[in-house]
Amino acid sequence: MEHAVEHSSALIPILVFLVVYAGITFELVNKAAAVLTGVGVLVVLKVTTEHHAVGYIDFETLMLLTGMMIIVSLIKESGFFTIVSVKIAEITKGSPVKILILFSIVTAVMSAFLDNVTTVLIIIPIIIELTRGMGLDPKNYVLSQALISNIGGAATLIGDPPNVIIGSKVGLTFNQFIVNMTPAVIPAFFLALAYIWFINRVEFKPINTNLTKLVSVQLLLQKIRFEFANIRIDKTLMIKSLSCLILAIMLFITQTMTGLAPGVVALGMSMVLLLISNANVEHVLEEVEWSTLLFFTGLFILVGVLEEYGVIEWIAHNVFLNIGDDPYVIVLTVLWVSGIISGFLDNIPFTITMIPIIHLMLESNPIPNDILWWALALGACFGGNITMIGASANIVSVGIAKKYGVEISFIDFMKKGLIVTFISLIVASIYLIIFLKVSL
Amino acid sequence: MSSKDQLILDTLFRDIVKFYSSSQTSLVTLDAIIESINDLECDDEMFAPQLKEVCSIITNSQPRMFPIDNLIILFEKELENNDYFKDKDLTTKKSGTIEIIKNLIKRLEHDMSELAKQGLEHIEDGDFIVLHAVEEPVELLIPEAKKMGKEFEVLILRQESVKTEQVVNVMEQNQIKYTVIPEWDLIHFFDKVNKLFIGAYAITTDGKFVSDSGTSNIVSECHVHQLPIYLFAPVLEITPTFSRDQNIYLKEESETAGGVDFTLISHSSDIVSLDLVDHIITDQGEVNPENLAEHCTV
Numbered sequence: 077m078e079h080a081v082e083h084s085s086a087l088i089p090i091l092v093f094l095v096v097y098a099g100i101t102f103e104l105v106n107k108a109a110a111v112l113t114g115v116g117v118l119v120v121l122k123v124t125t126e127h128h129a130v131g132y133i134d135f136e137t138l139m140l141l142t143g144m145m146i147i148v149s150l151i152k153e154s155g156f157f158t159i160v161s162v163k164i165a166e167i168t169k170g171s172p173v174k175i176l177i178l179f180s181i182v183t184a185v186m187s188a189f190l191d192n193v194t195t196v197l198i199i200i201p202i203i204i205e206l207t208r209g210m211g212l213d214p215k216n217y218v219l220s221q222a223l224i225s226n227i228g229g230a231a232t233l234i235g236d237p238p239n240v241i242i243g244s245k246v247g248l249t250f251n252q253f254i255v256n257m258t259p260a261v262i263p264a265f266f267l268a269l270a271y272i273w274f275i276n277r278v279e280f281k282p283i284n285t286n287l288t289k290l291v292s293v294q295l296l297l298q299k300i301r302f303e304f305a306n307i308r309i310d311k312t313l314m315i316k317s318l319s320c321l322i323l324a325i326m327l328f329i330t331q332t333m334t335g336l337a338p339g340v341v342a343l344g345m346s347m348v349l350l351l352i353s354n355a356n357v358e359h360v361l362e363e364v365e366w367s368t369l370l371f372f373t374g375l376f377i378l379v380g381v382l383e384e385y386g387v388i389e390w391i392a393h394n395v396f397l398n399i400g401d402d403p404y405v406i407v408l409t410v411l412w413v414s415g416i417i418s419g420f421l422d423n424i425p426f427t428i429t430m431i432p433i434i435h436l437m438l439e440s441n442p443i444p445n446d447i448l449w450w451a452l453a454l455g456a457c458f459g460g461n462i463t464m465i466g467a468s469a470n471i472v473s474v475g476i477a478k479k480y481g482v483e484i485s486f487i488d489f490m491k492k493g494l495i496v497t498f499i500s501l502i503v504a505s506i507y508l509i510i511f512l513k514v515s516l
Numbered sequence: 517m518s519s520k521d522q523l524i525l526d527t528l529f530r531d532i533v534k535f536y537s538s539s540q541t542s543l544v545t546l547d548a549i550i551e552s553i554n555d556l557e558c559d560d561e562m563f564a565p566q567l568k569e570v571c572s573i574i575t576n577s578q579p580r581m582f583p584i585d586n587l588i589i590l591f592e593k594e595l596e597n598n599d600y601f602k603d604k605d606l607t608t609k610k611s612g613t614i615e616i617i618k619n620l621i622k623r624l625e626h627d628m629s630e631l632a633k634q635g636l637e638h639i640e641d642g643d644f645i646v647l648h649a650v651e652e653p654v655e656l657l658i659p660e661a662k663k664m665g666k667e668f669e670v671l672i673l674r675q676e677s678v679k680t681e682q683v684v685n686v687m688e689q690n691q692i693k694y695t696v697i698p699e700w701d702l703i704h705f706f707d708k709v710n711k712l713f714i715g716a717y718a719i720t721t722d723g724k725f726v727s728d729s730g731t732s733n734i735v736s737e738c739h740v741h742q743l744p745i746y747l748f749a750p751v752l753e754i755t756p757t758f759s760r761d762q763n764i765y766l767k768e769e770s771e772t773a774g775g776v777d778f779t780l781i782s783h784s785s786d787i788v789s790l791d792l793v794d795h796i797i798t799d800q801g802e803v804n805p806e807n808l809a810e811h812c813t814v
Contacts, residue, residue, distance in 0.1 A: 169555060211524045284557045287566035288521045288573055294548030295528040302535050 086385035088123050093378050101421050101465065108367040111374025124381050132380025133373050136244040136339040141369060143342025144234055147321050148194050149363035150349055154314035161202040165300050170210055170293025172280040176220060176273060179203055183221045184228030184265055188235045189325065192225040192469035193365075199225075200476045202300065209296035210289070212279065214482045219489060220272045222473035223461050223496045227268055229469070230457035231261040233328065233338060237468070238418075238427040238456035241372075243338060245431050246449055250328030250338060256450050260507040264458065264500040271499055272492070313353055320349040368468075372424070379428045388429070392436035403443050403516065407451045407508050410434070414455025415501045419462025419493075427456045444515040451508055458500040464489040521569075526578045530765065530784055533581065533728075535682045537652045538717045539628050539750060542584035545574065546621050553610050553617075563609050564600040568592075578765040579726060579785045582718040583627075583752030587620050589814045627750040630799035632656040635748050638797060641667045644709045646738070648673040648699065649728040650682045651715025652748045658713075659690040668692075671709050673699040675730055699730060702737060712738045716749045717762075721809050723790045724759035725749075732786040739792040747793045751800055751811045759787045 096114040099105045105113075118124050151157065164182055168174040179199060186195040199221050207214040229236035233243040233253040243253060273280055283289040324345040328338050336344075350357055382388050399409050410430075417426055434448055460467030464474050464486055470493075474484045533541050549570065558566060571588050574581075594616045595601075601609040635657040639645070647654055647670050658670065670687060672694055674680045680696065687694040697705065714735065718726040725747060738745055765784035770777060790796065790805040797803075803811055 209524070209528065211520050284555050287552055287556050287558075288525070288570050290552030290555050291545075291548050291570055292521065292524050292528060294551045295525070295532060295545065298544050298548065299528060299531050302532075 085123065086382075086387055088121055089118060089378070089381045089385055090387055092117050092123075093382055096378060097421065097425060100425065103465070106367065107422070108370040108374065111371055111378060115374050115377045118378070118381055124377075124384070128384075129377045129380070132377045132383075134241070134245055134376050136337055137241055137376075138369055138372060139339030139343040140234065140240055140244060141237075141342075141372065142364060143324075143339070143344070143346040144191065145364045146346035146360055147317060147324065147342070147349060148190050149360055150313060150317040150353060150355055151321060152194070152198070152363075153310070153355075153360075154317055155309035156314050156318065157198040159309065161198060162301055165202060165206050166297055168206070170206070170283055170290070170296065172207075172210075172212060173273065173282065175203065175206060175217065176280060177269065179217070180220060180224045180265075180269055183224045184231075187225040187228035187469075188231040188261075189321075191234075192229045192236060192467065193472050195225050195229075196222060196469045196473045197476065200473050201480065204477065204480045204482060205300055205303070206296065208480075208482075209299065210283075210293055214477070214480070215484055215488065216272070216276050216279065216492075218473055218477045218482060218484060219492050220269075222467075222470045222489075223268060223272070223493060224265065225469045225473075226457055226460045226467050227261060227265050227496075227500060230264075230454060231258050234342075236457045236460075237372075237424045239453050241424070241427050242431065242449055242453050246446075248446060248449060249331045250325075251331070252446070253453075256446070256511075257453065259511075260450075260454055260504045263507075264503040267499050267503060268496045271496060275492070313355070316353050317349055320345045375425050375428050379425075379432070382429075383432050388432040389436055392433040396433055396437050397440055401441050403441065403447075403512055404509060406437065406441055407443065407447055407512055408505055410437075410448055411451040411455040411504055411508060412501060414452050415459030415497060415504075416462070418456045418459030419466040419497060422465070423456040423460045423467060427452065430456075443512070445511065447508060447512055447515060450511070451504075454504040454508070455501070458497055458504060461493045461497045461500065462490065463493060466493070522573050522576065525573050526765065529577050529581055530579075533717070534676065534678050535650055537650055537655045537715055538581055538753065539583060539624065539631075539652055540655055541581060542587060542752075543621060543624060545584050546587065546617050546624070550614050550617050553614055556610070558606070560604075560606045560609065563606060563613075564595075564602075567595065567600070567613065576763070578763040579717060580755075580757075580762050582716075582755055583624060583750055585718070586752050586755065586814045587624065591616060591620060624750070624752065627752055627799040628652070628656055631748060631750050631797070632660045634797050634799060634801055635746075636661055636664065636666075638711075638746055638795070639666055639668060643668040643711055644671060645669070646671045646673065646702070646705075646709050646712040646734070646743070647683060648675055648714070648730060648734055649679050650686070651713075651728065652750075653713035653715055653746075654683055654686050657748060658692060659686065662690045662692050670694045671702075671705055672696045673702060673730075673734060675699065675728075679728075699734065702734065706741045706743065709743060712743055712745045714745065714747055716747060716753055717785055718757075719747075719749055719754045719790070719796070719808060720759040720762065721754070721756050721812065722758045723805055723808075724787050725790055725793070726759065726762045726764070726785050726787055729783060729786055732788045735788050735792050744794045745792065746795045746797060747790075748797050751798045751803075752813055754798075754808055754812045756809065756812050756814065762787070 092114045096110045099110040100107050119126050164178050168178055183195055183199050200218055203217045204214040207217050233239050233250045324341050327341040399405055430452055434452055464470045477484050571592050574588050575585050601612045639661040672683050674696055714731055716725040716727045767782050769780045771780045795802055
C-alpha cells in the first residue's frame with residue numbers, strides 16, 4: 077500500500093483520538109480533561125514521549141489566545157462593554173428591528189476583534205433584558221446573536237479559534253485574513269440578517285405607533301441603565317486597555333513590516349497592559365480560560381501523534397486526494413466538508429486535524445492565493461452555525477439564555493442555524509469560485 | 517387595553533421602585549411619557565385614545581403607585597379641560613400635552629424640595645437614624661441634611677440586595693456614616709438608635725399607608741420599643757381611595773430547598789396602620805392623620 081500508515085501501532089492513537097473526539101462532541105467529559113487524558117494514555121503506552129509531545133504544541137496559537145484573553149478581561153473589568161451595551165439599548169429606543177440590526181452589527185464587529193464567547197457573554201444578557209422587558213420573545217434575538225457572532229468572527233485572524241489556528245500554523249497574516257475573508261463575511265452577514273428578519277417579520281413590527289409600548293420601553297431603558305450602569309466604571313483602565321487593544325491590532329496589521337508574529341504581539345501587549353494598569357494579576361489570570369488553552373495544547377499533541385504515525389497522510393490520500401485535481405471541486409469540497417463537519421463536531425479539533433491534510437493536498441494540487449486555507453476557514457467558522465454544539469459561542473449563548481429562563485432546544489437552534497449556514501456557505505462558494513477564476 | 521401591556525408596566529414599576537423612591541419613580545414615568553409622545557407616530561384621532569390607555573394602565577398598576585397615580589388623574593383632568601386638544605393637528609396635540617406634563621413635573625419637584633426642607637427640621641446632630649429602603653428620606657432628606665453640615669449616623673436594615681445596595685450607594689456618595697445589619701438584628705440596636713425614617717407608596721384615607729415590603733415588621737417592632745417613627749411623603753401621595761383598593765401584587769414562585777420543591781408567596785408591598793406612626797411629615801408640614809382628607813389633592 078503506497079500511503080499506508082507507518083505501522084500497526086497507529087491503531088492506538090487512532091482509537092484514542094476517536095474516543096476523545098466522541099467525548100468532546102457529545103459533551104461526555106470536560107474538553108480539556110478529555111484531550112489531556114488522551115495525551116496521558118499515549119505517553120503511558122509509549123506511543124509518544126512527553127518530550128516529543130511538547131514539540132507538537134503550537135505555542136504561537138496559545139500565546140495569541142492568552143494575550144487576547146488578558147486584554148479582553150481588563151477591558152471588561154473597566155466597564156467599557158457595559159457602557160457600549162447600554163448605549164446601543166438607548167439608541168434602539170425599543171424598536172425590534174433596530175435591536176436586531178444594531179446589536180447584530182455590534183456583535184459582528186466585536187466578534188471580529190474579540191473572541192465570540194466574550195461577545196455573546198456581554199450581548200446576550202442585555203438583549204434578553206431588553207426584549208423580555210418589552211414583552212417580546214427573546215429566543216429569536218438570542219439565536220440571531222449567536223449565529224452572527226460566528227459569521228462576524230470569521231472576518232479576522234483573531235475572531236474565531238479556527239482562524240487563530242490557521243493563521244498561526246500556516247503563517248497567514250492579520251491583513252491577509254481581513255482582505256480575503258471579509259468579501260465573503262460581509263454579504264453573508266447581511267443575508268443572514270435579512271433571513272432572520274424575514275422569517276420573524278411579524279415580531280419585528282415597529283412600536284412607535286403605540287404609546288403604551290413606547291412608555292414601557294422608556295421605563296425599561298431606565299431600569300437597564302440602572303442595573304447595568306451600576307457596575308463600576310474605571311476610566312483610566314478603560315483608556316489603557318483600549319489603547320493596548322488598538323495598538324495590538326495596529327501591530328497585527330503591520331506584521332509584514334515589523335515581523336512580529338500575532339502571538340508575540342498579543343502576549344506582549346497584554347503584559348504591557350498588566351504592568352501599566354497595576355491590575356491584580358491573580359484576579360486577571362483567573363479570567364483567562366485555562367481549560368480552553370489546555371484543550372488546544374492536548375489537541376495539538378493528539379493530532380501531532382496522528383501525523384507522526386502517517387494517519388493524516390493516509391486520510392488526505394484516501395479521502396481528500398481522491399476527489400480529482402479540479403481546483404474548483406477541491407476548494408468547494410474543503411469548504412462544504414468543513415462546513416458540514418464543523419456543524420456537528422467541534423470546529424477546533426476539526427481545524428487542527430485538517431491543517432496537515434490541506435498541506436498534503438496543496439503539495440499534490442497547488443492552488444494559488446491560499447484559497448484552500450480560506451475555504452477551510454470559511455467552512456469551519458460558518459459551519460459552526462448548523463447546530464448548538466457547532467461552536468463555543470452557540471453553547472454559551474444557549475447556556476446564558478437558559479439561565480435567564482429562555483429555553484432553546486437543539487431543534488430550535490438547528491431550524492435557523494441550518495438555513496443561515498446554507499446561505500453563508502453559498503455566499504462563500506460564490507466568492508471562492510470567483511476568487512479562483514481570477515487567480516487561475 | 518392589552519393585559520400584556522398592563523403586566524409589562526406593572527413589572528417595570530415594581531422593579532424601578534426597588535431603586536428609586538415612589539416620588540422619583542413618578543418623575544421618571546412622567547419623563548418617559550414625554551419621550552414617548554415625542555416618538556409617537558399615529559393618526560390625529562388616535563392620539564387621545566392612546567393617552568387614555570396609558571393613563572388607565574398607570575392608574576391600574578399593581579401595586580398602585582403614588583404620586584404618579586394622583587398626577588395622572590390631574591393630567592387627565594387638564595386634558596379634559598382642553599378637550600384633549602380636539603380639532604388640533606398632531607404636533608399641537610403633542611406639544612400641548614407635553615406642556616401639561618412638564619408643569620406636573622415642576623409641581624412634583626417643588627413638592628419634593630419642600631418635603632426635604634420640612635424634613636430637615638427633624639434631623640439633629642448626634643441622631644442615629646434607622647432606614648431600610650430607597651424611599652424619600654434616603655433620596656431627599658439624608659443627603660440634604662449632610663450637605664447642611666448636620667452630623668448624624670444611619671443604621672441600614674438589609675433588605676433585597678438591590679435595595680440595600682442602592683441605600684448604601686447613596687450613603688457612600690454623600691459620605692454619611694452608616695452601619696448595615698440584617699433586618700432581624702434590629703433588636704440589638706434599640707439602645708443606640710433614636711429615630712426610624714420611612715417613606716410610602718400611598719397614604720390612604722382609611723388611616724393606612726402602603727409601603728415597601730418589610731416596612732410593617734420594622735414599624736411594629738420600633739413602635740413596641742417606643743422608637744419615634746417618622747413617615748415622609750408629599751401630599752400627592754395621599755389618596756381618597758382605601759387601602760384595600762391599592763392592588764397589592766401577590767407573587768407565587770417555585771423554590772427548592774434541601775431537595776424539596778415548594779411555592780413561595782410574597783406581596784409587592786405592605787399595608788401599615790398610621791396609628792403606629794408618630795409623625796407624618798409632608799411638603800406642607802406635619803399633618804394629623806385625622807385630617808388626611810383635607811390634604812388630598814384629587
